[in-house]
Amino acid sequence: MTDQSAIRRTAVLLLGMHRSGTSALAGTIGLLGCDLPTDLMPPTDANPKGYFEAYGTYFLNDAILESAGSAWHDWQGFNPRWISSAKADEYKDKALAVLRASFGTSRLFVLKDPRICRFAPFWLDVLEQAGCRPTIICIHRNPLDVAASLQRREGWPLAYGLLLWLRHVLDAEAATRGQVRAFTSYGALLRNWAGVARRLESDLDLAWPRFSSHVAREIEGFLSGELRHFEVPSERVLDNPLLSEWQSKSFAILERWAATGEMRDDYPTLDLIRAQFNAAAPAFAELITTGQEAGRSLAAATQELAASKTRIGESEVALQNYQQTAQSLADELSQAQAARTALDQQLAAAQEATADRAQAAEQALAALALAQAARTALDQQLAAAQEATAERAQACEQAEAALAALGGEADGLRQSLAQRQEAQDAALAALALAQAALVAAEAEATSVKRDLALEQAALQSQIEQHQSERAEAQEQSAMLAARIASAKSEAVELRHKLRQNLLERKSKVEGLETQLSQQRQD
Numbered sequence: 001m002t003d004q005s006a007i008r009r010t011a012v013l014l015l016g017m018h019r020s021g022t023s024a025l026a027g028t029i030g031l032l033g034c035d036l037p038t039d040l041m042p043p044t045d046a047n048p049k050g051y052f053e054a055y056g057t058y059f060l061n062d063a064i065l066e067s068a069g070s071a072w073h074d075w076q077g078f079n080p081r082w083i084s085s086a087k088a089d090e091y092k093d094k095a096l097a098v099l100r101a102s103f104g105t106s107r108l109f110v111l112k113d114p115r116i117c118r119f120a121p122f123w124l125d126v127l128e129q130a131g132c133r134p135t136i137i138c139i140h141r142n143p144l145d146v147a148a149s150l151q152r153r154e155g156w157p158l159a160y161g162l163l164l165w166l167r168h169v170l171d172a173e174a175a176t177r178g179q180v181r182a183f184t185s186y187g188a189l190l191r192n193w194a195g196v197a198r199r200l201e202s203d204l205d206l207a208w209p210r211f212s213s214h215v216a217r218e219i220e221g222f223l224s225g226e227l228r229h230f231e232v233p234s235e236r237v238l239d240n241p242l243l244s245e246w247q248s249k250s251f252a253i254l255e256r257w258a259a260t261g262e263m264r265d266d267y268p269t270l271d272l273i274r275a276q277f278n279a280a281a282p283a284f285a286e287l288i289t290t291g292q293e294a295g296r297s298l299a300a301a302t303q304e305l306a307a308s309k310t311r312i313g314e315s316e317v318a319l320q321n322y323q324q325t326a327q328s329l330a331d332e333l334s335q336a337q338a339a340r341t342a343l344d345q346q347l348a349a350a351q352e353a354t355a356d357r358a359q360a361a362e363q364a365l366a367a368l369a370l371a372q373a374a375r376t377a378l379d380q381q382l383a384a385a386q387e388a389t390a391e392r393a394q395a396c397e398q399a400e401a402a403l404a405a406l407g408g409e410a411d412g413l414r415q416s417l418a419q420r421q422e423a424q425d426a427a428l429a430a431l432a433l434a435q436a437a438l439v440a441a442e443a444e445a446t447s448v449k450r451d452l453a454l455e456q457a458a459l460q461s462q463i464e465q466h467q468s469e470r471a472e473a474q475e476q477s478a479m480l481a482a483r484i485a486s487a488k489s490e491a492v493e494l495r496h497k498l499r500q501n502l503l504e505r506k507s508k509v510e511g512l513e514t515q516l517s518q519q520r521q522d
Contacts, residue, residue, distance in 0.1 A: 009105075010206070011132040014112040015120060015176065017168035018072075019149040020141035021186030024223060026052035026112040028193055031219050033209030035109040037102035046153050049222065053112045056098040061115040064091055064122070073154075075163040076281045077171065078118045088122060095126040108209070117168040120175035135204040136181035139189070140169055140254045143247050144240065158242070166247050169254060170274045177267070180204055183257040193223055203261075246273045311498070325487055333480045343469055350462050357455050 012034055016022040030036040030052060037054030044051075065071055068082035082088060103109045116123050127134045147161030182203035184196050194216065197208060238248050250273055253266045 009107045009109075009130070009132045011127050011130075011134050012108070012110045012204075012206075013116070013120075013123065013127070013134050013136045014110060014139065015117050015136060015172040016114060016139040017117065017141070017146055017165045018114045019146045019153075020114070020165075020168075021139050021189055022112055022114055023047055023049065023051050023053075024186065025137065025139050025184070025189055026110050027222055028189065028197070028219055029110045029208075031215055031222060032197060032211055033108070035103060035106040037109075038104070039102055052110070054098070054102040056102050057111065057113050058115075060091070060094055060098050061113050064119065065115065067091065068119075070118070072115050073164065074118075075160070075167045077167070077278050083119070083121060092122070092126050092129065095123070096130055099126070099130050099132075114168065117172035120172055124175075124179070134179060135206060136176045136179050137200060137204070138169075138172055138176065138181060138183045138254075139186060140183075140251070140258070141186040143243065143251060145186075162243065162247055166250060166277060169250060170270065170277065173254075173270060174274055181262075183254060183262060185255065185258040188258055190223055193219055246277055249273060311501075323491070329480045329484045329487075333484075336476055336480070340470060340474075347470075 012029060014022050014026055014029075016025075026036070027049060036052055037057070039055040041051040041053055041055055041058060043049060062072065064082075065074070067087055068079040070076075070078060099111075103111075111123070111127075124134055143162050143165040144158075146165045147156075147158040150156050150161040150164070151158055182200050184200070189196050197211060200206065201208060201211075238252055240248070243251075249269060253270060257263065257266070
């Protein structure tokens with residue numbers, strides 16, 4: 001129950017269709033000194049300047065619409081049964097709590113959410129219970145701008161956005177008659193915000209606490225050209241054959257009210273438009289819903305087709321990568337084969353060198369055999385010389401005996417013995433030379449054998465290494481060939497699957513297009 005003794009608070013209630021400048025107006029009023037909610041929604045790409053509305057109000061209004069079997073993008077009238085149900089009282093308690101949480105005890109604050117246009121009487125009762133004097137600002141924007149903005153953001157047809165615009169402006173106007181209110185437009189706010197602010201002060205019996213030259217610079221920066229997402233001249237709206245008479249007449253009245261003030265003579269026209277709109281809504285609601293569902297199905301199919309084309313493109317890129325990989329593997333195989341040929345040539349050269357060294361070894365062995373034969377001959381000569389020396393020594397002894405006996409023949413025998421001794425010394429010298437030659441020949445043969453053994457071992461190691469490298473090259477060649485074959489097989493299978501998938505999706509899209517065409521004909 002309202003405490004009538006409490007000091008009255010003023011709530012500036014902004015009503016307007018989505019994408020109609022409610023955020024720009026709320027931000028401007030906030031800069032002029034009205035308190036904004038403490039739980040502000042953050043800016044987004046769709047509204048980079050900010051929304052200037054409370055999270056609590058946003059979530060509560062969505063819950064109210066769902067409770068009444070509706071949604072924020074419902075173009076039909078709000079369920080009147082919900083207002084008179086117990087659920088409305090339950091949500092009023094929640095709304096009072098939201099107001100306390102968002103604005104505390106503020107005596108001048110701005111409440112804004114386009115959803116309130118659909119059920120403004122609910123919030124007027126809540127503000128009354130909270131001890132607040134509602135002052136209402138209805139802001140509008142030409143419907144073509146709104147529909148174009150929604151089409152860009154939501155992907156909706158222009159006609160659907162126009163229906164939403166008509167529902168919000170008609171319901172907001174009808175629900176606030178008799179209240180303290182004023183009308184303005186988004187275009188007027190951007191063209192001359194100061195003039196709009198002074199007129200709102202007069203019409204609403206308000207005083208903006210921060211209306212000054214210093215704040216004016218802030219507002220000029222806030223209302224920059226970035227807020228002008230779409231702007232269609234008013235004359236194009238009034239003369240546009242795509243708009244219904246309901247929309248063009250409603251817009252003309254709102255434009256006139258925003259320029260010169262509200263006129264009661266226009267009430268019957270607005271009431272008639274709203275009554276006709278409400279009466280016609282059930283008749284074509286089902287058709288619009290069916291068209292929307294078909295449009296969503298077609299959009300989903302189109303997206304799916306685009307995704308399929310993207311996947312096909314990715315697969316073709318993958319196929320090209322496979323082909324490049326196969327070509328790279330083929331190049332590697334060619335290089336391996338070239339390396340194998342080089343190894344075979346090196347092996348042939350090594351085998352040839354081995355044959356030459358084997359021939360040299362055979363020649364060395366033959367020389368060793370000749371040296372051994374020469375040694376044998378020298379041994380035989382030495383034995384014969386030793387035997388002759390023994391015989392001569394025996395003859396010397398006989399000669400000495402004869403010398404002793406004969407006496408006269410001693411000198412002749414000694415001379416003969418001396419000559420024979422010289423011959424024996426010469427034979428011994430020859431024997432020593434032969435032995436030295438034999439030792440040298442043996443040393444040379446031993447060196448040749450050692451070099452030959454080392455060369456044979458090195459050659460054998462090279463042969464084994466070449467054989468190992470050749471086996472490894474053969475194994476790599478086999479693996480590369482297997483990988484190339486596998487890559488080609490996978491590429492062929494992938495291309496077949498992708499073509500089959502594309503054909504199926506094309507068939508599905510053609511079926512959906514045929515179904516949509518039949519529905520349009522019906």
